[in-house]
Amino acid sequence: MTERHAEPAMGPQPVAPRRRPRAGAARALGIELVRTYGIVFALAALVVAVALQNSVFVSRTNLLNISSQWSADGVMAAGLTFVLIAGGIDLSIGANFNLCAVVAAAIGQHHDPGLAFLAALALGTGIGAVNALIVTVTGIDSFIATLGVSFALTSVSEIVTGNQAYYVTRNDFLSLGAGSWHTIPYAGMVMFGTFLLLGVVLWRGSYGQKIYAIGGNREASRLAGLRVQTLYGSSFVLSGFCCGLGGILSASQLGSAQYNIDPTILFDVVTMVVLGGTSLLGGFGAMWRTVVGWAFIAAIGNAFNILSVNSNYQNLVKGLVLIGALAIDVYVRRLARSGAT
Amino acid sequence: MEGRSAAVDGATGSTTAVLRAVGLTKSFAGVRALRGVDFDLAADEIHALVGENGAGKSTLAKIVSGAYVADGGRLWLGDDELTGDPRRHADAGVAMVYQEPRLVPNLSAASNVFLGHPPTRFGLVDRGAAATRLATIAETVGIDVDPSARAADLTLAKQRMLDVIRALDAHAKVLIMDEPSAALGPVERESLYRTIERLRAEHVTILFISHDLDEVFRLSNRISVMRDGELVATRPTSEWTKQAVVEAMLGRDFQVSTRHKEAERSVTEEALRVEGLRVPGALEHVDLDARRGEVLGIAGLVGSGRSTLLRALAGAEKHAEGTLHVHGQRVPWPRTVSRGLRYGIALSPEDRRRYGLVLGMSSAVNASITNLRAVTTGEFLRPRLLLEYASKLLAPLAFNPSRLKVPAGFLSGGNQQKVVVGRALGVGPRVLLLDEPTAGIDVGAKSEMFAIIDKLAGDGLTVLFASSELEEVVEISDRILVMARGRSVGILSGERCTARDILELAFGVEREAV
Numbered sequence: 001m002t003e004r005h006a007e008p009a010m011g012p013q014p015v016a017p018r019r020r021p022r023a024g025a026a027r028a029l030g031i032e033l034v035r036t037y038g039i040v041f042a043l044a045a046l047v048v049a050v051a052l053q054n055s056v057f058v059s060r061t062n063l064l065n066i067s068s069q070w071s072a073d074g075v076m077a078a079g080l081t082f083v084l085i086a087g088g089i090d091l092s093i094g095a096n097f098n099l100c101a102v103v104a105a106a107i108g109q110h111h112d113p114g115l116a117f118l119a120a121l122a123l124g125t126g127i128g129a130v131n132a133l134i135v136t137v138t139g140i141d142s143f144i145a146t147l148g149v150s151f152a153l154t155s156v157s158e159i160v161t162g163n164q165a166y167y168v169t170r171n172d173f174l175s176l177g178a179g180s181w182h183t184i185p186y187a188g189m190v191m192f193g194t195f196l197l198l199g200v201v202l203w204r205g206s207y208g209q210k211i212y213a214i215g216g217n218r219e220a221s222r223l224a225g226l227r228v229q230t231l232y233g234s235s236f237v238l239s240g241f242c243c244g245l246g247g248i249l250s251a252s253q254l255g256s257a258q259y260n261i262d263p264t265i266l267f268d269v270v271t272m273v274v275l276g277g278t279s280l281l282g283g284f285g286a287m288w289r290t291v292v293g294w295a296f297i298a299a300i301g302n303a304f305n306i307l308s309v310n311s312n313y314q315n316l317v318k319g320l321v322l323i324g325a326l327a328i329d330v331y332v333r334r335l336a337r338s339g340a341t
Numbered sequence: 342m343e344g345r346s347a348a349v350d351g352a353t354g355s356t357t358a359v360l361r362a363v364g365l366t367k368s369f370a371g372v373r374a375l376r377g378v379d380f381d382l383a384a385d386e387i388h389a390l391v392g393e394n395g396a397g398k399s400t401l402a403k404i405v406s407g408a409y410v411a412d413g414g415r416l417w418l419g420d421d422e423l424t425g426d427p428r429r430h431a432d433a434g435v436a437m438v439y440q441e442p443r444l445v446p447n448l449s450a451a452s453n454v455f456l457g458h459p460p461t462r463f464g465l466v467d468r469g470a471a472a473t474r475l476a477t478i479a480e481t482v483g484i485d486v487d488p489s490a491r492a493a494d495l496t497l498a499k500q501r502m503l504d505v506i507r508a509l510d511a512h513a514k515v516l517i518m519d520e521p522s523a524a525l526g527p528v529e530r531e532s533l534y535r536t537i538e539r540l541r542a543e544h545v546t547i548l549f550i551s552h553d554l555d556e557v558f559r560l561s562n563r564i565s566v567m568r569d570g571e572l573v574a575t576r577p578t579s580e581w582t583k584q585a586v587v588e589a590m591l592g593r594d595f596q597v598s599t600r601h602k603e604a605e606r607s608v609t610e611e612a613l614r615v616e617g618l619r620v621p622g623a624l625e626h627v628d629l630d631a632r633r634g635e636v637l638g639i640a641g642l643v644g645s646g647r648s649t650l651l652r653a654l655a656g657a658e659k660h661a662e663g664t665l666h667v668h669g670q671r672v673p674w675p676r677t678v679s680r681g682l683r684y685g686i687a688l689s690p691e692d693r694r695r696y697g698l699v700l701g702m703s704s705a706v707n708a709s710i711t712n713l714r715a716v717t718t719g720e721f722l723r724p725r726l727l728l729e730y731a732s733k734l735l736a737p738l739a740f741n742p743s744r745l746k747v748p749a750g751f752l753s754g755g756n757q758q759k760v761v762v763g764r765a766l767g768v769g770p771r772v773l774l775l776d777e778p779t780a781g782i783d784v785g786a787k788s789e790m791f792a793i794i795d796k797l798a799g800d801g802l803t804v805l806f807a808s809s810e811l812e813e814v815v816e817i818s819d820r821i822l823v824m825a826r827g828r829s830v831g832i833l834s835g836e837r838c839t840a841r842d843i844l845e846l847a848f849g850v851e852r853e854a855v
Contacts, residue, residue, distance in 0.1 A: 200721070204722045205722065207720065216700065217700065219696055220690070220698055223655070224764065225678040225681075227679065284701055
C-alpha cells in the first residue's frame with residue numbers, strides 16, 4: 001500500500017529542479033525581494049506616511065511608549081510563531097492571556113507579586129500543555145481544539161471574576177508594567193528580550209530547526225527519527241507560556257484585570273505573525289518577520305491615536321491590510337511560478 | 342476456454358474487433374512509455390494485459406479510456422475514432438475501473454453512481470428511483486450493494502464495483518479494469534471473478550490488467566504481454582503457459598545476468614534476522630536474514646509490501662510485530678524510528694520528495710536533522726560545524742559541496758537521493774535500508790549510487806535494497822528476497838538471482854524439473 005509506483009514507473013513526476021533562465025534572473029530577483037522584504041517596505045512606507053502627518057509618531061518617547069503598550073501582543077506573537085511554523089495554529093491565546101491576567105491580578109491583590117507572576121506563568125504553560133495533549137493524543141486539528149479550549153477558558157474567566165474587575169494597587173506589582181530603566185520601559189524590554197531569545201532559538205537552535213522540519217514535512221521528519229508529536233506539542237506549551245507572560249504584562253500595566261481585557265488581541269496577534277509572512281501551512285517563517293508584523297499592527301494602532309482618527313475604523317484598516325498583504329503575496333507567488341518556467 | 346475463444350477469429354481477432362488501436366506512442370518527460378502499440382479487443386472477450394512494472398500497461402489502458410492522449414497512432418471503437426478525452430470516450434462506450442476508486446466518500450453509493458446525472462423528479466433528485474436503478478443493475482451482475490450506504494463505509498471491493506455499475510448504467514461496451522483484484526481477499530476475489538464473467542455474458546468486452554497469473558489464466562480469453570512499451574505478443578489463452586508468459590515479459594535480455602560480487606563477499610556473520618513479521622493489513626509472516634557486508638535485494642511486484650517491510654524494520658510502522666535479531670541479539674520490535682536507529686538500522690525512504698526531505702530547508706540541515714547533536718554546541722547550531730559535518734557525510738557520495746546551502750527542493754533527483762542516503766549513514770548504522778533509491782534519477786547518478794552501495798557493503802555494512810526495477814535488484818544484490826502479496830515467498834541466491842527466477846517466485850509459477 002505504501003508502494004507508490006503506479007505504472008508507468010517513469011510517469012510524469014517532477015524529476016529535475018526548475019532552472020531559471022538567465023534572462024529572467026533580474027525579474028526573479030525582484031520577485032524574490034518583494035516576497036521576502038515586501039512587508040518591510042510596507043512598514044517603512046507606513047512609518048514615513050504617519051510621520052509626515054505628525055512627527056511625534058517617530059519621537060523616542062512615542063516609540064518607547066508603543067513598545068510598552070503592545071508588549072503583551074509581541075510576546076504572544078513570538079510564541080505563536082513557533083506553533084505556525086510547526087504546522088499548527090493556537091486560537092486559545094486570547095482567552096489564555098486573559099485568564100492568566102485575571103489570575104495574576106487576583107493573587108497579586110493580597111500576595112507577593114512574584115507568586116502572582118509565577119502562578120500566571122504556570123497557568124499559561126499548563127493551558128498550553130492541555131492544548132498539546134489534545135492535538136497530539138486525540139489528533140484533533142489544532143484549529144478546532146484550540147478554538148474549543150478558547151471558549152472554555154473565556155467562560156472560566158467570567159466565572160472566576162464574576163464579571164467584576166480585580167484591582168491591584170501594590171506598587172511592586174505595578175512596577176513591571178509601569179516601571180522603566182533610563183526611560184526604557186521594563187515591559188518593552190521583556191518583549192524585545194523574548195523576541196531576541198526565541199528568535200535565536202528558532203534561527204539557530206536545534207529545537208528551532210526541528211520545528212521547521214516537522215512543519216515543512218512531518219512524515220519525512222518522522223522517518224528521519226524526529227519525535228514529531230512531542231515537538232509539535234511543545235510548540236503549544238511554548239505558546240501557552242508566552243500567553244502567561246503576556247497576561248502578567250497586561251495585569252501589571254493596567255493594575256487590573258477582568259474577563260474581557262482586550263477582545264481583539266487574538267486577531268491582532270495572529271495578524272502580526274501572518275502579516276510578517278510566516279506561513280499558515282507550516283515550515284516557513286521567521287521571528288524577524290513577526291517583529292515586523294508586530295511593528296506594523298502596533299504602528300497602525302498608535303497612528304490612530306496620534307492622528308486622532310476615529311478609532312472605530314482601526315479594525316477595518318487592519319482587516320483590509322491583512323487581506324491586501326496576503327492577496328499580494330499570492331499574486332507574487334504566481335508571478336514567481338510563471339516566471340520560472 | 343474453447344467456447345470463449347470462439348468470438349476471436351485467429352490470432353489478431355480483427356474481424357470482430359470492437360476496439361482497434363494502431364501504432365500508439367506516448368512519452369513522459371522524454372521517457373518512452375509506449376513505442377508503437379497495435380492492439381485490438383474482440384467483441385465479448387475478456388482480454389488480459391500483463392507485463393512487468395513500467396512495461397506500459399497502465400499507459401495503454403489510460404489512452405484507451407481517454408485519460409491520456411496518445412502522442413501518435415490512432416484508436417477506433419467500432420467505426421468511431423477516439424481522440425483522447427475521458428468524457429468523449431465514455432460517451433462512446435469506454436469505461437474504466439481504477440485501482441483507487443474515484444468516489445466522493447461522504448455521498449451514498451447511489452449518489453456516487455449517478456453523480457452528475459441523477460434521476461430527477463420535478464427537478465429534485467429522486468432517491469427512490471436512484472436506488473431502484475442501482476439495485477437493478479447490481480442484480481444483473483450479481484453485486485450486492487446497499488444504495489444508501491456511505492461510499493466511504495463500503496469495502497474496497499464494493500467501491501470498485503460502484504465504478505462497474507456506473508459503467509453499466511452508461512451502457513459501456515468496453516470496460517477497462519486496472520488490477521481489479523489488487524488488495525482484495527480470497528472471498529472478494531471470487532465474487533469479482535463471477536461479476537466479470539457475468540459482465541461478459543451481458544456483452545461487455547473487458548480489458549483487465551493483472552499481476553496475478555492465476556486469475557489471468559482463469560478469466561481471460563486472450564492474453565497480451567507488454568514489455569518496455571511494446572506489445573510483444575497477443576495469443577488466445579489456451580496457447581499460453583505461465584512459463585511462456587513470464588518469458589515473454591522478460592524477453593531475451595534478462596535470461597543471463599552476471600553476478601560479480603558473491604565470490605568476493607563470503608562473510609557469513611549474521612547481521613539481521615526477522616521471523617514472522619506482521620503488519621496488520623499489509624504484511625503477513627515475513628521472514629528474512631541478512632549478513633554483514635551483504636546487499637540483500639528486495640523484489641516484488643507493485644503492492645507486494647516491499648516498502649512496508651523496510652518501514653517496519655526502521656521502526657516506522659507502529660503496529661508491526663515479529664521477532665528481530667540484530668547481530669545475534671534478540672531485541673523487541675522497533676515501533677519508533679529513533680528506536681530503530683538505536684539498533685543501528687537506518688532508512689532511506691522511498692519517494693524522497695515526499696518522505697525523505699524537508700524541501701524548504703538546506704541540504705546541509707536535511708543531511709544532519711537526524712543527528713543535530715553533531716552540529717550543535719549547547720543546543721545551538723554551529724554553521725561551520727554543520728557544513729563540515731554535512732560535507733564529510735556527503736563527499737563520499739560525490740555530492741557537490743557548493744550545493745550544501747541550497748534548499749533541498751532545488752537539487753536534482755540524484756543529489757536529493759544522496760542527501761537522504763547520507764543522512765541515514767550519518768548515524769553510523771550497521772544496517773542500511775534503501776527504498777527505491779534509484780527512482781527517477783538519471784543513468785549516471787544511478788551507476789554512482791550502485792558504486793556507493795558496493796563500497797558500503799565492502800566496508801561491512803548490511804544493505805537492504807528495494808526497487809521495482811528487477812534488473813537493478815539483480816545487478817546489485819548478493820541475495821534476493823522475493824515478496825508477493827505481503828509475504829516473503831523465498832530468498833534467491835547464487836545462480837538463481839535472475840529476473841526470471843524472481844518473477845516465477847512472485848507469480849507462483851511451478852518450476853519445471855531440469
